[in-house]
Amino acid sequence: MDSFLIRGGHRLKGTIEISGSKNSALPIMAAILMTEGKTTLKGVPRLLDIDSMTRLLVELGCQVHRHEPADPGTVVGPALNGPLDIEVADERQCEARYEIVRTMRASICVLGPLLGKRGKAVVSLPGGCAIGDRPVDLHVRGLKKLGAEFRVENGNIIGEVRGRLKGCRMYLGGALGPTVLGTINVMCAAALAEGETVLVGAACEPEVSDCAEMLNKMGAQIKGHGTPEIRIEGVDKLHGTEHRVIPDRIECGTFMIAAAITNGELELKHCNLDHLIAVTDRLEEVGVKIERKDGSVIVSAARRINAVEMTTQPYPGFPTDLQAQLMALLCLSDGISVVTERIFPDRFLHVGELNRMGAGVRKEGPTAIIQGVRELQGANVMASDLRASAALVLAGMVAKGTTRIDRVYHIDRGYEKIEQKLAAVGAQIERVKEEKALGSLSAVA
Numbered sequence: 001m002d003s004f005l006i007r008g009g010h011r012l013k014g015t016i017e018i019s020g021s022k023n024s025a026l027p028i029m030a031a032i033l034m035t036e037g038k039t040t041l042k043g044v045p046r047l048l049d050i051d052s053m054t055r056l057l058v059e060l061g062c063q064v065h066r067h068e069p070a071d072p073g074t075v076v077g078p079a080l081n082g083p084l085d086i087e088v089a090d091e092r093q094c095e096a097r098y099e100i101v102r103t104m105r106a107s108i109c110v111l112g113p114l115l116g117k118r119g120k121a122v123v124s125l126p127g128g129c130a131i132g133d134r135p136v137d138l139h140v141r142g143l144k145k146l147g148a149e150f151r152v153e154n155g156n157i158i159g160e161v162r163g164r165l166k167g168c169r170m171y172l173g174g175a176l177g178p179t180v181l182g183t184i185n186v187m188c189a190a191a192l193a194e195g196e197t198v199l200v201g202a203a204c205e206p207e208v209s210d211c212a213e214m215l216n217k218m219g220a221q222i223k224g225h226g227t228p229e230i231r232i233e234g235v236d237k238l239h240g241t242e243h244r245v246i247p248d249r250i251e252c253g254t255f256m257i258a259a260a261i262t263n264g265e266l267e268l269k270h271c272n273l274d275h276l277i278a279v280t281d282r283l284e285e286v287g288v289k290i291e292r293k294d295g296s297v298i299v300s301a302a303r304r305i306n307a308v309e310m311t312t313q314p315y316p317g318f319p320t321d322l323q324a325q326l327m328a329l330l331c332l333s334d335g336i337s338v339v340t341e342r343i344f345p346d347r348f349l350h351v352g353e354l355n356r357m358g359a360g361v362r363k364e365g366p367t368a369i370i371q372g373v374r375e376l377q378g379a380n381v382m383a384s385d386l387r388a389s390a391a392l393v394l395a396g397m398v399a400k401g402t403t404r405i406d407r408v409y410h411i412d413r414g415y416e417k418i419e420q421k422l423a424a425v426g427a428q429i430e431r432v433k434e435e436k437a438l439g440s441l442s443a444v445a
């Protein structure tokens with residue numbers, strides 16, 4: 001497993017191109033299972049999770065082809081990625097096997113499309129993960145309301161439809177609010193159901209809207225996406241289309257924090273700041289300067305930041321996927337900050353690692369109390385999940401000395417070429433293959 005070696009203390013300055021959204025691309029790829037004819041996706045990032053979804057779609061009878069990039073000389077940025085063609089060739093296979101599901105929980109996205117189109121789905125139950133329990137009861141509840149029948153057998157969830165799914169009005173919220181992938185699963189299945197479905201308590205995340213937009217281009221009739229009430233008039237079939245996935249708002253937010261934590265200045269290109277309104281609000285509150293330019297944003301911070309309170313919430317609130325990264329920044333604030341996690345109350349594995357770097361974070365239930373310190377120190381730390389790993393990269397870039405982050409495959413799941421993007425704007429960060437990582441830290445002298 002690779003590691004990162006980071007030598008802290010370098011201000012970031014320059015331009016970074018934001019990649020297409022992982023969390024948009026994954027369910028969108030799964031939704032293509034419902035179509036006839038070829039779909040071409042643009043802006044799909046090159047990531048481990050995208051590779052896993054590709055493998056899953058191939059097992060489910062799709063032909064997937066990645067075109068060569070328009071400009072093969074480009075190291076990072078959208079030109080790195082040629083379009084992705086996906087076409088269903090064989091509809092007989094309906095199983096998402098444990099071997100793939102265990103590497104990527106988003107495999108659950110195939111449940112709704114398979115039931116809607118093939119009438120059967122066998123998906124290995126995802127189980128818990130580093131950020132806490134990840135139940136799929138709301139996905140199942142919604143699909144049952146459309147008429148699917150479910151049973152659990154040998155760790156698999158097996159769904160079947162007699163005849164065709166039937167639209168209805170349903171409430172989709174759960175104890176911790178709406179579900180993003182659950183909304184997408186039910187919305188996909190309802191797109192091919194008979195009659196009208198109304199999803200009340202739907203997730204409003206931009207990734208839900210992006211999927212709805214693509215389905216509409218394929219012939220679906222979906223309205224109200226982006227609001228808590230989505231209306232879907234079922235259609236008989238969906239056809240192939242061309243679609244560009246939205247920019248990755250979490251990658252963008254991570255680099256905004258990278259500019260702030262290093263007292264640097266970054267221009268982030270190809271982003272949509274409208275998707276980051278709560279993040280912009282919190283960053284401006286702590287003293288970060290954010291200037292919009294056409295399709296890009298310039299982020300800078302010239303001094304020590306203020307402490308702040310923040311609670312993660314469903315969109316348009318502050319995203320849970322940026323909680324760890326903001327916490328890394330707040331570790332260096334002037335005062336005491338309070339961060340409460342309302343989406344995944346156990347998503348705090350980064351706290352112990354940040355404290356190993358000299359941070360002053362105390363956890364009380366779903367809340368972390370952060371006493372700002374003047375500096376962090378480099379240490380050997382362990383990446384535990386995707387966003388926690390990003391927080392450690394941020395902390396490492398500002399810590400005194402060298403930080404070694406082990407198990408960076410977590411970060412490879414969701415950040416495209418992060419070390420190359422950061423190195424290009426002045427970070428001293430190097431990927432070290434397993435054997436070398438066990439050796440000397442002088443690799444980043």
Ligand code: EPU
Binds near residue numbers: 106133138139320
């Ligand atoms: N929940 C239930 N029952 C369900 C589904 C969800 O109780 O059937 C609970 C969850 O346990 C959680 C809350 O509802 O407490 C919200 O979970 P949600 O279903 O919205 O999460 P998700 O759809 O599985 C997506 C992203 C996550 C992101 C969350 C929240 C993808 C592939 N994953 O997961 O992204 O944290 O929405 O915004 O889109 C990441 O990228 O690092 C990541 C974890």
